[in-house]
Amino acid sequence: MAVIRPAGDYDTSYEQDMAVIRKRWQLALLLAMLAALYTLPLYTSSATVSFVNRAAIFIIAVQGLNILTGYTGQISLGQAAFMTVGGYVSALLMGVWGWNFFLALPVAGLMAGLVGLFFGLPSLRVKGFYLVMATLAAQFIIPWMTSNLWKDVLNGAQGLNVPVPEIVLPVVNGLCYLGTQFDAETVRCVYRFSTPSQFIYITLTVLVITTILALNISRTRFGRALISVRDNDLAAELLGINLFHYKLRAFFLASVYAGLAGALLASNLRHINSETIGLNDSIIMLGMLIVGGMGTNVGPFFGTVFMMLLEELAVWATPIIVGLISSGVLPGNAAGVGAALRPLIFGTSLALFLIFEPRGMAFRWNLLKASWRLRPFAR
Amino acid sequence: MKRIPLPLIILSLFLTAFLFAACSSPAAEPTAVPEPTEAPKEEPTEEPMEEPTEEPMEEPTEEPMEEPTEEPMEEPTAEPTEEPEAEMRTDNLEGETITFYHFGDLSGPYAAITGPLINGMEDAVAALNEQGGIRGAEIKIEFADTGGSVEEAVAAYDRFTSENDNIKIMFTYGSGEVEALASRFAEDEIPNLSAGLSATGFYGPDSGYTFGLGPIYPDQFGLFLDWLTANWADVKPANAGDEIKLAYISWPGAFGQGALTDETRAYAEELGVEIVTEEIFDLSPTADATTAILNAQAAGANVIWTNTLAFGPAALMNGLGALGLQDEFILAGDNWAMDLATYAFVSDPALAVGLISPFPYLWWTDTDHPGIQYAQALFDANERGPGEHNVGYLLLVAGVDVAAQAIENAIDEVGYDNLDGAAVHKALTEMGPYEGLDGVIRLDYSDGSRSPHVAQIRQIQGGPDAFVVLQDWTETPDLRPSE
Numbered sequence: 091m092a093v094i095r096p097a098g099d100y101d102t103s104y105e106q107d108m109a110v111i112r113k114r115w116q117l118a119l120l121l122a123m124l125a126a127l128y129t130l131p132l133y134t135s136s137a138t139v140s141f142v143n144r145a146a147i148f149i150i151a152v153q154g155l156n157i158l159t160g161y162t163g164q165i166s167l168g169q170a171a172f173m174t175v176g177g178y179v180s181a182l183l184m185g186v187w188g189w190n191f192f193l194a195l196p197v198a199g200l201m202a203g204l205v206g207l208f209f210g211l212p213s214l215r216v217k218g219f220y221l222v223m224a225t226l227a228a229q230f231i232i233p234w235m236t237s238n239l240w241k242d243v244l245n246g247a248q249g250l251n252v253p254v255p256e257i258v259l260p261v262v263n264g265l266c267y268l269g270t271q272f273d274a275e276t277v278r279c280v281y282r283f284s285t286p287s288q289f290i291y292i293t294l295t296v297l298v299i300t301t302i303l304a305l306n307i308s309r310t311r312f313g314r315a316l317i318s319v320r321d322n323d324l325a326a327e328l329l330g331i332n333l334f335h336y337k338l339r340a341f342f343l344a345s346v347y348a349g350l351a352g353a354l355l356a357s358n359l360r361h362i363n364s365e366t367i368g369l370n371d372s373i374i375m376l377g378m379l380i381v382g383g384m385g386t387n388v389g390p391f392f393g394t395v396f397m398m399l400l401e402e403l404a405v406w407a408t409p410i411i412v413g414l415i416s417s418g419v420l421p422g423n424a425a426g427v428g429a430a431l432r433p434l435i436f437g438t439s440l441a442l443f444l445i446f447e448p449r450g451m452a453f454r455w456n457l458l459k460a461s462w463r464l465r466p467f468a469r
Numbered sequence: 470m471k472r473i474p475l476p477l478i479i480l481s482l483f484l485t486a487f488l489f490a491a492c493s494s495p496a497a498e499p500t501a502v503p504e505p506t507e508a509p510k511e512e513p514t515e516e517p518m519e520e521p522t523e524e525p526m527e528e529p530t531e532e533p534m535e536e537p538t539e540e541p542m543e544e545p546t547a548e549p550t551e552e553p554e555a556e557m558r559t560d561n562l563e564g565e566t567i568t569f570y571h572f573g574d575l576s577g578p579y580a581a582i583t584g585p586l587i588n589g590m591e592d593a594v595a596a597l598n599e600q601g602g603i604r605g606a607e608i609k610i611e612f613a614d615t616g617g618s619v620e621e622a623v624a625a626y627d628r629f630t631s632e633n634d635n636i637k638i639m640f641t642y643g644s645g646e647v648e649a650l651a652s653r654f655a656e657d658e659i660p661n662l663s664a665g666l667s668a669t670g671f672y673g674p675d676s677g678y679t680f681g682l683g684p685i686y687p688d689q690f691g692l693f694l695d696w697l698t699a700n701w702a703d704v705k706p707a708n709a710g711d712e713i714k715l716a717y718i719s720w721p722g723a724f725g726q727g728a729l730t731d732e733t734r735a736y737a738e739e740l741g742v743e744i745v746t747e748e749i750f751d752l753s754p755t756a757d758a759t760t761a762i763l764n765a766q767a768a769g770a771n772v773i774w775t776n777t778l779a780f781g782p783a784a785l786m787n788g789l790g791a792l793g794l795q796d797e798f799i800l801a802g803d804n805w806a807m808d809l810a811t812y813a814f815v816s817d818p819a820l821a822v823g824l825i826s827p828f829p830y831l832w833w834t835d836t837d838h839p840g841i842q843y844a845q846a847l848f849d850a851n852e853r854g855p856g857e858h859n860v861g862y863l864l865l866v867a868g869v870d871v872a873a874q875a876i877e878n879a880i881d882e883v884g885y886d887n888l889d890g891a892a893v894h895k896a897l898t899e900m901g902p903y904e905g906l907d908g909v910i911r912l913d914y915s916d917g918s919r920s921p922h923v924a925q926i927r928q929i930q931g932g933p934d935a936f937v938v939l940q941d942w943t944e945t946p947d948l949r950p951s952e
Contacts, residue, residue, distance in 0.1 A: 136631030140624055237721050238749075247726030248648060248669045284656065286627050359623050361649035365722045366619050408575075408614060432616060 094460040096467075110305060127294055131287035140286040145398050146293040147354045152378050152390035153304045154347025159376070160384035161308060162340040163320030164213055164221055168206075168228035170372040172345040176202040176352025177362035178236055181250040182243065184357075191255030191283075191357060195296070198353035199346040205232070206345020213337040217323075229372055233364035249363020252356045255292060257281040286358075293354055300347060305387050307343070316340055317385070377436060381443045383450025392451035400439055404431045557884035562606035565885060567876060568633065569594065569610050569869070571640035572625040574617035579724075582778055582810055583642050585857040586664060587612060589865030590640065592847045597869060603876050606885070615646065622646035623653075630657060637879075637893050638872050640865075641665055644686075644724040647679055654678040659890040660875075660897055662868055664861075666803075667727050671919050672949040678890070680897055681920030682868050682910060683804055684945050686776055688922060689827040690728035691736050691946035693801050696825075696926045696939070697772065698740045706797050709771035713741065716765030716798075718748040718758065718785060719776045725752070728776045728803060732948040745770050754780040754814060758788040766794060773798050778805035782824065783814030790820040801825040804924070809859040812933050821929050825939065829924035830864060830910045832936050840867065840906035867906040875900060911942065922947060 101107040111117045131139050155169050176198040183194035205228075212224035237247040244250065259270050259279040266272050266279035273280040283289045307313045315336050318326040327333050356362040374397065382393020411427050414420040447454060571590065573583040594608045602608055611632075613625035622643070629636065639654070641647055641663045647670030654661045655677040663670065668685040670676060684692070697704070701713055715737065719725040729747065737744055746768040748761035762785065765773060775785055782802050789795045800823060807826035815821050835841045844866045848858065878896035879888055902913045912921045926940035 137624075137628040140627035140631070144620065144624060233721075237726070246729075247722050248667070249723065251648075251652065251673065251675065355620070359619060359649050360652055361619065363619075363645070363648075363723060365645055366649075405614060409612075 094464065096464050099463075108309065124294075124298070128291065131290060136286055139290050141398070141402070143286050143290050143293050143358055145395055146290075146297045147351050147358065148375065148378070148398065149390050149394045150297055150300050150354070151348050151351035152375050152382070152394050153300055154344040154351070155375055155379050156384065156386075156390050157304065157307060157316070157347070158340045158344035159379060160386070160389065161313060161316040161320060162337060163323075164210075164217070164337060164340060165219075165376070166225040166341075166344065167222055167369070167372045167376065168209055168225035168232075169344065169348050169375050170367045170369065171209075171228040171232040172202045172206050172348035173352030173355060173367050173371075174232055174236060174362070174364065175205045175345075176349030177252075177356030177366065178244065178250065178352075179349070180353035181252045181356050181362050184253050184255075185250055186243065190258070191253075191292075192257075195350060195353050199349040202349020202352060203342045203346035206341045206348070207338055210338050210341025210345075213341065214334045226369075229369045233368065237364040247363060247365075249361060249366070252360050252362060254360065255283040255289070255357050257283075283357075289358055293358070296350060296354060300350065301387070304347075308387060312336075312339070320385070374436065377440045379450075380448075381440065381450055383452025383455075386450070386452035386456075388455060389450055389452040392455065396451060397436065397439070400435050401432060404435050407431065558886060559880050559884055560604050562602075562604045562880075562885050565606035566609050567603055567606050567637055567888075569608060569638060569640060569872065570612075570629045570633075570636055571610070571642075572613040572615050572622055572629075572646070573642035575614040579617055579643060579778070582805060582808070582859075582861045585810075585859050585861030586642055586865045587861075588851075588853060588857055589844075589862035590869055592851045592853070592862075593866040593869035595851075596847055597873060603873050604880060604885070608873075615643070617643065617645075619643075619645045619649045623649060626650055626653060630659075635889050637876060637888060637890055638662060640868065640872075641679075644670065644727055645722065647671070648673070648723055651676040651679050657890070658894065660894045662872055664864060664868070665724065666920065667723055668730060668732075668948075668950050669723075676919075678894055679919060680912075680914055682864055682871070682905075682912075683829040683920070684827065684922060684924055685920045685949060686724075686727035686803055687730050687733045687948035687950075688920070688945040689803050689829075689924065690733050690774060690776075691948045692827045692924055692943065693774070693825065693926065694733075694737055694740050694742055695943075695946060697799070697801075698742065700939075704799065706771050706799060708797060712743065713772060714743050714745045714768070714770045715772045715774055716746045716748060716761075716768060716770035717744055717774050717776075718750065718761045718765060719774075720752045720781055721749050722752065725749070725776050725781075728774065730948070730950060732950060736946060736948055742772075750784060752777075752781075756780070756784045758784040759792055761785075762788045762792060762794060762798075766797065771798060773800050775800070775802040775806060777802065778808065779810040780814040782806040782811050782821075786811075786820040786824070787814075787816050790817065795820070795823070799823070799825065803827070804829055805860065807927060807929065807936055808861075809856070809933055810861075813856070818932055821933075822931065824929045826927055827924040827945070828927040828936065828938075829921060830860070830867065831908070832927075832934070833858060833863065834934050834936065838908065840909035843906065844909070863909065867909045871903065871905045871910070871912060874903065874905075918947075918949075920949075 111120065127142070130142060151169055151173055155166065158164050158166050179201040180194045180198040183189040183197060184191055209225060209228040213221055216224060236244055257270065259266070259268065261272070261277065261279055268281070270279035270281040283292055315326070315331045318329065318331060319333060319336055323333055355367065359366065378393035378397045379389060380393070381396055382391065383389030408427050408431055411420065411431070415422050415427065443450065569590065573586065574580055575583055575587065591610060594610055598607055611629060613628065615621040615625055636659045639659055639661045641650070641661055642665055644665040644667035647663050647665040647667050651670045651673050652675035655675055659678060661679045662682060663679055664682050666681050666683050666685045668687050671679050671681055671685055697713060717729050734744065746765055748764050750756050750758045750761050773785060775782055785800060789798065789800065802824065804827055807824055807828065811821060812818055831838055831841055833841060833845065844863050847866060848862065853862065875893050875896045878900065879892040882896060883892045897914050901915055902911070904911055910921070911923050922945045923942050924945055925938050925942055927936045928939050929935060930937040
């Protein structure tokens with residue numbers, strides 16, 4: 091979406107034109123926000139930190155989906171399956187081969203990317219609903235493989251436990267620095283990311299990196315090619331864009347993002363099995379993207395946080411509604427409230443967004459920003 | 470404004486993150502490396518392994534261990550115990566509250582079982598409070614719906630632990646969440662009384678605080694195999710030969726596959742039971758199990774074991790009925806399979822007849838038993854519907870009794886003011902053989918065991934509720950996972 095600015099506010103150089111952060115106060119605001127997020131454990135409850143952790147993990151996965159679906163126009167229902175791949179790879183690397191989490195994380199992303207490439211192959215021949223079906227295959231095949239094949243390594247349906255990520259430093263002059271604790275077994279200084287308040291530093295850092303990458307992908311030649319594939323693939327091909335090549339790259343990137351998110355999720359849960367994340371999550375992630383705004387960088391943030399807050403709302407409202415039904419104030423079956431409320435809220439909000447704001451919350455956000463810039467002339 | 474180079478941003482973010490991580494630790498200051506731990510560790514490893522480890526290990530433990538423990542231990546305890554002893558509150562805890570935290574699937578596939586479990590707990594706790602709670606302390610309940618998602622279970626756990634840093638006990642109901650949270654329970658020293666009987670969750674390497682309200686699924690499977698081999702000549706289907714050929718037809722996932730472990734495979738082999746096929750069918754009320762049954766038939770199976778509940782065994786019963794193969798197989802399943810919840814999904818109640826299950830509790834029809842009478846009275850007083858007159862309700866009424874007893878024992882040991890998860894854990898492991906609700910369930914968490922090892926074998930013979938005892942309380946084989 092073009093940036094609407096008041097007359098007289100224009101760029102004088104290419105650098106200015108390409109700048110993500112245009113004003114000093116924007117930079118200050120961004121830094122303040124990052125500082126607020128990174129210091130979250132100091133002033134909020136562990137439950138809030140845990141929520142932010144989960145939200146950040148899903149934002150990363152939805153960012154990947156945004157590259158594939160939002161920018162390239164390839165609808166996928168396999169994102170959760172690629173997360174499973176990332177989760178299993180990191181669990182194997184850390185739990186079985188003893189890798190450090192920070193090495194296992196990028197490898198998990200890459201492995202998920204390679205698997206994503208394979209499932210992206212049909213995108214050359216099919217698109218739209220047919221591609222959805224092809225990606226849906228990943229959602230059935232991958233969990234089946236993880237629970238039925240290589241049981242010696244993957245531990246079948248029981249899945250794998252994932253060690254707690256840790257930073258290991260050597261002992262210096264008999265002392266451990268930077269908050270690390272002495273581990274008598276390894277005779278080293280160790281910092282373990284075992285609680286949500288510690289793990290959040292990893293998720294936030296990965297999120298910032300993936301956000302910068304996603305932001306820049308959309309501004310490069312590669313990103314513009316993806317958008318052209320989405321808008322009119324025939325025209326894009328006539329312009330010299332290799333459709334197959336670009337679609338596959340989009341699949342690869344989306345899966346890398348999913349793999350990273352999966353590895354984070356597995357480490358956060360400390361466990362991964364074929365049921366940890368499934369088709370339902372793939373659908374919800376697509377819903378998050380629609381609600382947030384496809385093809386925008388802020389869309390995954392808005393959509394994910396909004397949908398997750400709705401879920402929290404459902405959790406919060408369930409006992410209240412059950413209480414009202416039990417006391418006869420409301421009619422209905424109290425036992426069914428929990429089962430009904432979450433899908434009901436998800437479905438309703440998705441339907442409302444599709445009807446009233448199909449461009450998602452990001453579009454509203456841009457309108458809001460434009461009206462702020464154009465004040466007092468904005469309507 | 471100038472653009473900041475990407476690598477610089479990434480680097481600074483890493484640094485910031487690390488600094489924050491470092492600052493968040495309780496010991497942000499450099500921690501001194503404890504000297505004594507280094508010395509004994511390194512010396513013996515350099516010297517020949519055996520001799521030094523024997524000497525330094527035994528001598529220091531005998532001498533320094535006993536002497537210092539006697540002296541320093543007695544002095545501090547002798548003095549402070551005198552004062553706190555007068556204050557150690559073990560009785561008259563009016564005005565205090567003890568919260569039972571639990572989370573489970575009320576809106577997903579396991580809701581049919583979880584709903585009654587939760588209601589059982591609510592009614593049992595309400596009754597206990599009416600009787601004066603635990604030594605006068607009121608029991609409160611905090612519940613979170615996980616929708617069957619492990620991720621939600623972890624979130625609920627985080628929420629609970631952030632609200633209360635001294636949780637005495639939790640209850641969980643799903644195998645998946647038990648496995649995922651086992652290490653957290655141990656780390657946070659929160660005893661978890663669980664109805665999700667996954668072997669990995671109880672006896673995995675990082676576990677230690679998860680206790681079962683029934684035998685783990687491998688033990689149940691093993692007990693059934695014991696009974697089957699002992700009685701094969703009498704119970705085998707008409708067309709079956711002397712060989713027991715078993716088909717494992719179940720759901721995917723931690724619960725569905727929970728009974729099929731390396732240990733149970735080896736045990737089956739030892740007993741001469743051949744597992745001829747492993748089939749999976751959907752975890753859905755509309756799942757069709759006929760293909761799996763036909764595969765089992767093609768593989769020559771004469772016994773089917775399923776680790777499913779409610780619509781799981783029902784899918785097999787319906788499938789066997791539709792195919793007219795009821796007489797060709799013995800159908801058996803885990804304890805949850807034999808429940809009234811199954812009847813809600815069976816097309817004809819007659820199809821349920823013949824199901825065999827390990828049964829680690831008494832049943833509603835054992836009306837002479839005082840524990841059952843108590844549960845029935847609770848059920849009636851709370852006007853629960855017939856759909857909840859099932860295993861979940863009964864088990865949690867008994868589970869609350871176990872938890873209350875363990876907490877009372879812990880209060881006796883450490884006093885209310887020092888009561889924490891570790892104390893309750895100790896109380897559970899020191900309870901010895903315990904009959905929950907006067908014998909509705911039988912537990913023994915001593916000697917490193919965290920799940921019961923006894924159960925009956927029952928069979929459905931007739932209409933709903935006709936769960937007839939084929940074999941009374943018997944010890945199960947110990948098939949917990951090897952380290």
